[in-house]
Amino acid sequence: xxxxxxxxxxxxxxxxxxSLVAALSLGVGSHALIDFIIRLGIFGLLALxxxxxxxxxxxxxxxxxxxxxxxxxxxxxLMQSGGWSVPAAxxxxxxxxxxxxxxxxxxxxxxxxxxxxFLTLAFQMLIHSMVISWVSLTGGDQGLMGGIPKPPxxxxxxxxxxxxxxxxxxxxxxxxxxxxxxxxxxxxxxxRMLRDNPQRAAFLGLSVFRYRLGAFVIAGTFAGLAxxxxxxxxxxxxxxxxxWTTSGEALxxxxxxxxxxxxxxxxxxxxxxxxxxxISGFTEHHGLFFGAILLLLVLGLRKGMLDWAVDAWRAxxxxxxx
Amino acid sequence: xxxxxxxxxxxxxGILMASAGLGAVxxxxxxMIASGQGxxxxxxxxxxxxxxxxxxxxISSRDAVLMEVDKFNxxxxxxxxxxxxxxxxxxxxxxxxxxxxREMISDGVDILFDGEPSSGGFAVHEVVRETGTxxxxxNTETSAMSADPRQRFWNxxxxxxxxxxDSVAGGVYAAEIVKARNLRRWMTISPDxxxxxxxxxxxxxxxxxxxPDVQVVxxxxxxxxxxxxxxxxxxxAQGRPQAVYSCLWAGDLVAFVEQAALYGLFSQSQYFAVNxxxxxxxxxxxxxxxxxxxxxxxxxxxxxxxxxxAFARDYNRRFNNYPTNWAWxxxxxxxxxxxxxxxxxGTDPRQLAAALKGLTIDSPFGADxxxxxxxxxxxxxxxxxxxxxxxxxxxxxxxxxTANWSQIFQLEQEWxxxxxxx
Numbered sequence: 001x002x003x004x005x006x007x008x009x010x011x012x013x014x015x016x017x018x019s020l021v022a023a024l025s026l027g028v029g030s031h032a033l034i035d036f037i038i039r040l041g042i043f044g045l046l047a048l049x050x051x052x053x054x055x056x057x058x059x060x061x062x063x064x065x066x067x068x069x070x071x072x073x074x075x076x077x078l079m080q081s082g083g084w085s086v087p088a089a090x091x092x093x094x095x096x097x098x099x100x101x102x103x104x105x106x107x108x109x110x111x112x113x114x115x116x117x118f119l120t121l122a123f124q125m126l127i128h129s130m131v132i133s134w135v136s137l138t139g140g141d142q143g144l145m146g147g148i149p150k151p152p153x154x155x156x157x158x159x160x161x162x163x164x165x166x167x168x169x170x171x172x173x174x175x176x177x178x179x180x181x182x183x184x185x186x187x188x189x190x191x192r193m194l195r196d197n198p199q200r201a202a203f204l205g206l207s208v209f210r211y212r213l214g215a216f217v218i219a220g221t222f223a224g225l226a227x228x229x230x231x232x233x234x235x236x237x238x239x240x241x242x243x244w245t246t247s248g249e250a251l252x253x254x255x256x257x258x259x260x261x262x263x264x265x266x267x268x269x270x271x272x273x274x275x276x277x278x279i280s281g282f283t284e285h286h287g288l289f290f291g292a293i294l295l296l297l298v299l300g301l302r303k304g305m306l307d308w309a310v311d312a313w314r315a316x317x318x319x320x321x322x
Numbered sequence: 323x324x325x326x327x328x329x330x331x332x333x334x335x336g337i338l339m340a341s342a343g344l345g346a347v348x349x350x351x352x353x354m355i356a357s358g359q360g361x362x363x364x365x366x367x368x369x370x371x372x373x374x375x376x377x378x379x380x381i382s383s384r385d386a387v388l389m390e391v392d393k394f395n396x397x398x399x400x401x402x403x404x405x406x407x408x409x410x411x412x413x414x415x416x417x418x419x420x421x422x423x424r425e426m427i428s429d430g431v432d433i434l435f436d437g438e439p440s441s442g443g444f445a446v447h448e449v450v451r452e453t454g455t456x457x458x459x460x461n462t463e464t465s466a467m468s469a470d471p472r473q474r475f476w477n478x479x480x481x482x483x484x485x486x487x488d489s490v491a492g493g494v495y496a497a498e499i500v501k502a503r504n505l506r507r508w509m510t511i512s513p514d515x516x517x518x519x520x521x522x523x524x525x526x527x528x529x530x531x532x533x534p535d536v537q538v539v540x541x542x543x544x545x546x547x548x549x550x551x552x553x554x555x556x557x558x559a560q561g562r563p564q565a566v567y568s569c570l571w572a573g574d575l576v577a578f579v580e581q582a583a584l585y586g587l588f589s590q591s592q593y594f595a596v597n598x599x600x601x602x603x604x605x606x607x608x609x610x611x612x613x614x615x616x617x618x619x620x621x622x623x624x625x626x627x628x629x630x631x632a633f634a635r636d637y638n639r640r641f642n643n644y645p646t647n648w649a650w651x652x653x654x655x656x657x658x659x660x661x662x663x664x665x666x667x668g669t670d671p672r673q674l675a676a677a678l679k680g681l682t683i684d685s686p687f688g689a690d691x692x693x694x695x696x697x698x699x700x701x702x703x704x705x706x707x708x709x710x711x712x713x714x715x716x717x718x719x720x721x722x723x724t725a726n727w728s729q730i731f732q733l734e735q736e737w738x739x740x741x742x743x744x
Binding site for chain 1: 440466
């Protein structure tokens, strides 16, 4: 078993999960399921990347959607300019998001708690305003129009929803494995120490600034990948992608699924999307029903769903004297 | 005792007998069900905004569609096939509109009515570009959607008024007032986003086209949904313009008019507010100033046709509310769709698209009693555009002058050439 306890185990779990999703989406072939998988890939990745900051580094960012949006716009603009293959444009969009995260991070991560949260929010709104105002490049409030070309690469045709679902699931699985390694690494351990006791970490000689900046850039890059997937999904990019409500939704997914468990944000995203879709199917009072259900869940469990389940499982184990 | 192996449970023979009996009752007692199996309803999906600040418009779009669809169904539908509407709330989020459109297409709708404004409209546009679903955009007014050849494809149609048509009509009307009253000094106050800036630029362009010596001496750009207009009102008061143009709309226009009236601005200058004549605005302003020039968004008195008045009356009776610009557009989408369905006799999207191209129908909202789905760019033309001045009581706008469509066509063509689209 020890052969599968480290990164090999993560890869194995990711492979099994990806194969299951592939079998489901290709076997069942339901359009609704394929759509759900695409969106789970997008929002699962966004929430997972944000949880690196919140759960691991203890930095509550309200401006995470800035990188989601920058990934979407960068990818969309590159593909519309022509001459870019999908993988090259994805890499360039991720580099762009990483650079943006570096610049914003340098200014934000020196602060902590509420000051950090509000400065990230301020930067996000600044970028949102720039996107709205720079009409000639971004299309302003109407977004990037005219569609995003999706030339096939390596036999993958992203214009076909089934292929996009597999691509989306692959990106989520790969990112989850990578993020898990980040959290497990000495770097991740240091981040947790910074979260729990930054003074002690500083006295031990760790650079609080560098570690936090590293986490901020990594989280921003993966949020950029989520943005790329979103741009592929809706064949465009819109200012709502980098509005504070998108950051808020990602935060809520994490709260719903669980901060303390690695896969909590993905479960949170799945429950959030499932509930949201079902509710808009039967009522126009979406917010009222959605809010009420989420309130009940949060008040009832008092923690994220997966955190609650893991705690319940452990308590059960202790009860048995295991 | 061998016979009673399953005491109390139904026997296989019993079940078979009961099934046969039920089947017989179904076929003989409910012949409509039996024969209706092959008569699947025609399903039309419609994402629109049913919650939030713009909900009033989305709800009016939905209501108008339901009212006209009920009429079509009551008349027997398409050879007994009724239309079934599937209407969902996008909450004004483009990505959600795109998702809903995909979901509806996945669920097998035959046709899509896109009830989104431009932002969500373009998102849905991209979805149906891929899926090839027959789609009628019923609230997207941004001209580029049909004017720009890169945005066009066979299965997308626009059944809505268009920015460029309104700008030409407004420019022609304003130019006559300018000449008659010698109004040279202009200012503008419009919302600070793409629609506000584009529409204002187009209006000024056509105003200058007809009266080149007009000067715009100042501009002020309030934010969208801004609650306080003191700063903008002060600028207008200081600028002392002879005329003011505005494309503020709905709640923003109401707030501006009420605040500007306190400063007596409407007695100092001639106001041209393109979006004033819609009941969402007219009914909300407590003291509607007299003499504001406005284009018609929707008025029951214009076009002055019995069918239009009847539409407003029916709508008001059923929903206890007034139709809006989004309502007449939605009703027109149903009229065009049902006309195409009858022409084709089925729901094949290619055949329906071919039938819609160039289709002219009688319409309560037509400038001359008809509207046309123009074949070359698959957009609605011939709808009634008129400008008049406000009065404080019903019918709220008087002296409406009807825009000349041949002039609109000519200038629209020149505008397209200027953009490299024609």
